[in-house]
Amino acid sequence: MEVPQLEKLPEKELKAAIKRTKQKPPKNLDELFYNWHEETFEKVDCLTCANCCKTTSPMFFEKDIERLSSYFKLRPAQFIEKFLFLDTDGIWALKSSPCPFLGSDNYCSVYDVRPKACREFPHTNHRKMHTHLHLIPQNIQICPAVIEIAKKLMAI
Secondary structure: OOOOOOOOOOHHHHHHHHHHHHHOOOOOHHHHHHHHHHHHHHHOOHHHOOHHHHHOOOOEOHHHHHHHHHHOOOOHHHHHHHHEEEOOOOOEEEOOOOOOOEOOOOOEOOHHHOOHHHHHOOOOOOOOHHHOHHHHHHHOOOOHHHHHHHHHHHHO
16 A cells, blocks of 8 residues: 655644643634634545544543444454554554555445444544644645645644
8 A cells, every 4th residue: 555755744833823822722722623624625635535544543441342342243352462563652543554444446345334443534623622732743745635734724
């Protein structure tokens, strides 16, 4: 599976924009991010990229494990044994990369029951976005959409 080349952003400028936004968030920050997210994902097709599924593992919460175990008709312990490991932070993550549920066509075979972290990625349209700004530097390394949204943040 091919991983796309991602554009690099000036790290110093991005950190300064995040710091500035955290210190004095615009009153409409959530609205800005929501609009940026919507505009960006009208242009970015995740199925042509799927870099998030190819290179990283989502966090698996208990409810995710229960939902996916049920989907596969496995007991939670069997699902964990087959697909997950407990990382050094005590978080359940996938044993392998790319995601075992990602098809060669970049479609997710468990899309309707996917983990919460997958549903929320790339975390650019949450309420209280000022509490999620710290995710931008790591997510620009994974998602081309976050790069475009970060550029907009740097411009305000």
